[in-house]
Amino acid sequence: MRFDCPIYTYDFILEAAGVILDDQEEDDAGTGAARVSAPVIDTGALETYPTDALQRRLQEVLEAEDYETAAKIRDELKNREGKS
Numbered sequence: 001m002r003f004d005c006p007i008y009t010y011d012f013i014l015e016a017a018g019v020i021l022d023d024q025e026e027d028d029a030g031t032g033a034a035r036v037s038a039p040v041i042d043t044g045a046l047e048t049y050p051t052d053a054l055q056r057r058l059q060e061v062l063e064a065e066d067y068e069t070a071a072k073i074r075d076e077l078k079n080r081e082g083k084s
Contacts, residue, residue: 046076 046054058073 046073051077051080
């Protein structure tokens, strides 16, 4: 995604991973590739995610500027640090 290379996969794999594609006819480069938005995270089940996965998700939602979800993930990470 960083290099605007096409990614070939099946829809059911993207759905299982929680990835939502923005339907765009053309992107800025004019290649016609669809852009991938931030992954959908079930914020009600954050405690089921491993810590390293939460840290990766936090970076992803911050890049997508989804600050509400980022705050929930941050709070979960702080709760885990307090319990350690």
